[in-house]
Amino acid sequence: MPCPIRAAPIVSSTSSTVDSAQGSDALGFFLPTAPARAGPARMMRRRKPGRRSDEQGMAKTPRTPAPRKTTAARKPALAGYLQKILTARVYDVAIESALEAAPRLSARLGHRVLFKREDTQPVFSFKLRGAYNKMAHLPKEALARGVICASAGNHAQGVALAARELGCKALVVMPTTTPSLKVAAVRALGAEVVLRGDSYSDAYAHAIELEGKRGLTFVHPFDDPDVIAGQGTIAMEILRQHPGPIDAIFVAIGGGGLVSGIAAYVKAVRPSIRIVGVQMNDSDAMLRSVKAGRRVELADVGLFSDGTAVKKVGAETFRLARQLVDDWVVVDSDAACAAIKDVFEDTRSILEPAGALGVAAIKQYAHGRDAKGETYVAITCGANMNFDRLRFVAERAEFGEEREALFAVTIPEERGSFRRLCELIGPRAVTEFNYRISDAAEAHVFVGLATIDRAESARLAEDFASHGFPVLDLTGDDLAKEHVRHMVGGRSALARDERIYRFVFPERPGALMRFLSRMPAGWNISLFHYRNQGADYGRILVGLQVPPKDEKAFADFLETLAYPCADETGNPAYRLFLQ
Ligand SMILES: Cc1ncc(COP(=O)(O)O)c(C=O)c1O
Numbered sequence: 001m002p003c004p005i006r007a008a009p010i011v012s013s014t015s016s017t018v019d020s021a022q023g024s025d026a027l028g029f030f031l032p033t034a035p036a037r038a039g040p041a042r043m044m045r046r047r048k049p050g051r052r053s054d055e056q057g058m059a060k061t062p063r064t065p066a067p068r069k070t071t072a073a074r075k076p077a078l079a080g081y082l083q084k085i086l087t088a089r090v091y092d093v094a095i096e097s098a099l100e101a102a103p104r105l106s107a108r109l110g111h112r113v114l115f116k117r118e119d120t121q122p123v124f125s126f127k128l129r130g131a132y133n134k135m136a137h138l139p140k141e142a143l144a145r146g147v148i149c150a151s152a153g154n155h156a157q158g159v160a161l162a163a164r165e166l167g168c169k170a171l172v173v174m175p176t177t178t179p180s181l182k183v184a185a186v187r188a189l190g191a192e193v194v195l196r197g198d199s200y201s202d203a204y205a206h207a208i209e210l211e212g213k214r215g216l217t218f219v220h221p222f223d224d225p226d227v228i229a230g231q232g233t234i235a236m237e238i239l240r241q242h243p244g245p246i247d248a249i250f251v252a253i254g255g256g257g258l259v260s261g262i263a264a265y266v267k268a269v270r271p272s273i274r275i276v277g278v279q280m281n282d283s284d285a286m287l288r289s290v291k292a293g294r295r296v297e298l299a300d301v302g303l304f305s306d307g308t309a310v311k312k313v314g315a316e317t318f319r320l321a322r323q324l325v326d327d328w329v330v331v332d333s334d335a336a337c338a339a340i341k342d343v344f345e346d347t348r349s350i351l352e353p354a355g356a357l358g359v360a361a362i363k364q365y366a367h368g369r370d371a372k373g374e375t376y377v378a379i380t381c382g383a384n385m386n387f388d389r390l391r392f393v394a395e396r397a398e399f400g401e402e403r404e405a406l407f408a409v410t411i412p413e414e415r416g417s418f419r420r421l422c423e424l425i426g427p428r429a430v431t432e433f434n435y436r437i438s439d440a441a442e443a444h445v446f447v448g449l450a451t452i453d454r455a456e457s458a459r460l461a462e463d464f465a466s467h468g469f470p471v472l473d474l475t476g477d478d479l480a481k482e483h484v485r486h487m488v489g490g491r492s493a494l495a496r497d498e499r500i501y502r503f504v505f506p507e508r509p510g511a512l513m514r515f516l517s518r519m520p521a522g523w524n525i526s527l528f529h530y531r532n533q534g535a536d537y538g539r540i541l542v543g544l545q546v547p548p549k550d551e552k553a554f555a556d557f558l559e560t561l562a563y564p565c566a567d568e569t570g571n572p573a574y575r576l577f578l579q
Contacts, residue, residue, distance in 0.1 A: 081264035081320075084229035085236055089136040090129040093165050094121055094233075099241040099377070102346040105359070110372040113362055115343065116238055119355050119383035123185075125307070126234060126381050127158035127221075130257055133230030134219050135162045143168045148216040150207035152178050152200055154307055154382055155221040160191035171216060173207040175199055179386055201311075222257030223314025232261030238377055239269060247374040248274040248365070250329070250358035252381055253286045254308035256317025262379070263324035277325040278361040280305045281332045286313045290322045304333045307354025307382050329361035336360050337393045338400025343380060350390070355382035360400075398450075399481065404431050405457030406474040406481065407447045409464050413440060418525050421445065422516045424467050430532070434488035436578075437495055437526040437543075446480075446488045448532075488529070489578060495526040498543045498579070499554070500568040503561075505538050515540070518561055520553070527578065541568070543578075 097120050102113040118126040135147060146169030149159045156172045163170030170191040174183060177198050186193055196206040211218045220227060238249065249266060251259040263275040279287045282302030289296045297312040313321070331339075336353045339360035343351050351359075358378030365376070385393075398404035411417040418435075425447070432448030451457055457475040464471040474480035505511050519525070527543025546554045558565060568574055 078264050078268040081225070081229060081232060081261075082268040084225060085232035085261065085265050088129075088133045088226075088229045088233050090133055090230050090233050092136070093132045093161055094126075094129050096237050097121060097234075099238055100347065102343075104346045105342050105362075109363065109366045111362075111366050112373070112375040113359075114242065114375065114377045115347065115359070115380045116234060116377055117347075117349075118234060118379055118381045119349060119351055123154070123157040123161050123189075124383040125154040125158070125352075125355070126231060126258060126379070127154040128161050129158075129233055130222075130224075130227035130230035130261070131155065131158035131219055132162035132165065133233075134224055134226040135159070135166055135168070137226050138217055142217045145215045145217065146170065147219050148173070148207050148211050148214070149219045149221065150174075150200065150204040151221060152203070152306060153182050154384055155219075156182070156186045156191070156193075157189065157384075159219050160186045160189035164190045169216075171207075171210060171214070173203040173210065175203045181386060182384065185384075200309075220314070222255030222260075222310075223316050224257075225316065228257050228261045228264065228317065228320070230261065231258045232265045234258075234379060235262040235265035235269075239266070242375075242377070245375055246270070246273050246377055248276050248327070249377045249379070250276045250278055250361045250365070251379050252305075252308050252354050252357035253277050253279055253313075253321070254283070254310040254354065256286050256313045256321050258379070258381060259286075259325060260317045260320035264320060267324050274326040275324055276327045276329055276361060276365060277321060278329050278331060278357045280308055280336070280357065281330050283309045284330060285310055286318070286321055287328050287330065289313055289318050290325070290328075293322075302333070305336060305353040305357065307352060307384075308357065327365070329364050331357055331360040331364060332400075334396050334400035335364065336400070337396035338398075339363065340393050341397040341401070349380075350383060350385055351380055352382045352385040353393075355380050355385075396481075398431070399475070402453050403451055404475075405449050405451045405460055406432070406477070406485070407449070407457075407461060407464065408472040408474055408480075409445045409447050410470040411443050411445060413437070413443045415522065415524065417443075418445075418528075419516060419519075420467075421447075421469060424464070424469070425449065430530070432485060432532065433528055433530040433540075434485065435525070435528040436489040437492045437524070438490070440494060445528075446474075446485060448485075485531075489527065491578060492526065495543060495545065495579070497545045497547055498526050498569070499546055500527070500571065500574050500578075501542050501544070501558075502566045502568050503540050503542060504564045505540075511538060515561070515563065518557075519544075520557060523550070523554075 097117045100115045100117055102115050106113045121128055135143065143166060147159060147163060148171040149155060150173045151159070152175055156174060160170050160172060171194065172186050172191045173194045173196055175197050176195045178195070183193055194206070197203050207218065210216065249262060251262050253259045259275065259277050266273050266275060277286060280302060283298070283305065285296060285298050295313055295315065295318050301309040301311055303309050333353065336356050339356035340351050340353070343349060343356055343359055359380065362376045362378050409421060411421050429450035430448065431450055432446065434446040435443060437443065449460060457473055461471050461473045503515065505515055524545040525542065526545050527541065530538065530540040532538065
């Protein structure tokens, strides 16, 4: 578990000049990072034609990292941002979101956890702050010509809403792969949508082309001081809403606009508060860049947390993050899913994966510390979740919480061994049970069990082994979790006299085991499929090898069992794939 990783050392004031120049080249503005004696901060616009910071831009020469900057040295660099944040215009479109206590999570962790509810913004993410601030500061003529952006989601909605409020045209270029829900949301806000390419980069390239052709102003999703300042208003609200002690603020990072804005404000006003940057393990461009001392471009990014899936961070956001982020936490998608569940339990709201990263990080961070009773703030920064993802989230939340263990248990293919296995499992909640006869001597059963923590899976594995069942612990095996569990089965030459039945039984602890133990030991089970889906009733598919002479006994068994059931032996899907 890579938590928490200390930030790489910060550039010295001399080398940061190089850094600033780098930002200047790419971005067309220059924010001095000179030491205290250099006088007040200046914010100048110095646009060089034809250059822009974007996820696809070229990285510059690496530099040797120097020791971390002191707060005093940071201050002048921050003064410009402090002023920009204090004067940012966001409240024409954004609300001051609540800073809410999370009592359940706080009790579990032994720390006070607060959620900054940016998921409750009108477009369900913080993105409208930066977009609106940028657009509200554009000259009238630029606004009259209209704006353009490239985005696969939240930024697009922020720009569209801001444009509607400011009465200007917005053109949004989205990849053709964008879910129709998000396309519809942007169109509903009155923006024109152009679908182009199958990735953000394709959409971005097309947006740049259109920007020139149509004389539109490009609104960058993160690498722009006005966008950064707009996001910084979140920190301004937090410090006003909670004047008491705050130990750390946890911020999800994609391109870095959100963390830059928050850190710029916090480090200028209450520098003792730690800023913890949170990255997905498959989209960690900022952390890699900070470690390398230069912006690193990732070949690929995972899309589960689509809000933070950025291949290359901004020049200005990199400059700020490497100076201002104190600690780093890297989380995976299971941890994000578990955090979505935690937030649901405390608020009854559902976040999108990127929106939950801060919460996931608090959990990891807290586990790695001896201290108790600290105050942590997570920015719950988005809720644009596709409904069809919920199933995956619910399933993976159990792994993220380490509350489900998976095993491949080998049992001898002989009468009674299936039941012996079930007796060993006992009343423990079974989350999955999959088996298909395939070998005359041995059977491999795919078993999922509810657990309290990950250590329990090792204890259970030992228990299986000590009772003579060879076992493979698959709890951490992605192949097993994502694919193999759905593929147990297939045709079997050994499944003679097989009858296939679907049963429905009440989903309560022990119900599955009761069902199994009532089955006469004389009949061989040739197929068994059960997966707890959180439904009120358990549904299992069972293959039983019942000799023709036992016809009557089988009918009696079904009757005494009294669970609703259906004979599926003639089902065409069964015949095609399993018989
Ligand atoms: C929900 C959500 N969280 C976090 C981020 C990351 O923000 P940034 O790119 O400014 O780092 C985004 C960016 O779009 C987002 O939509």
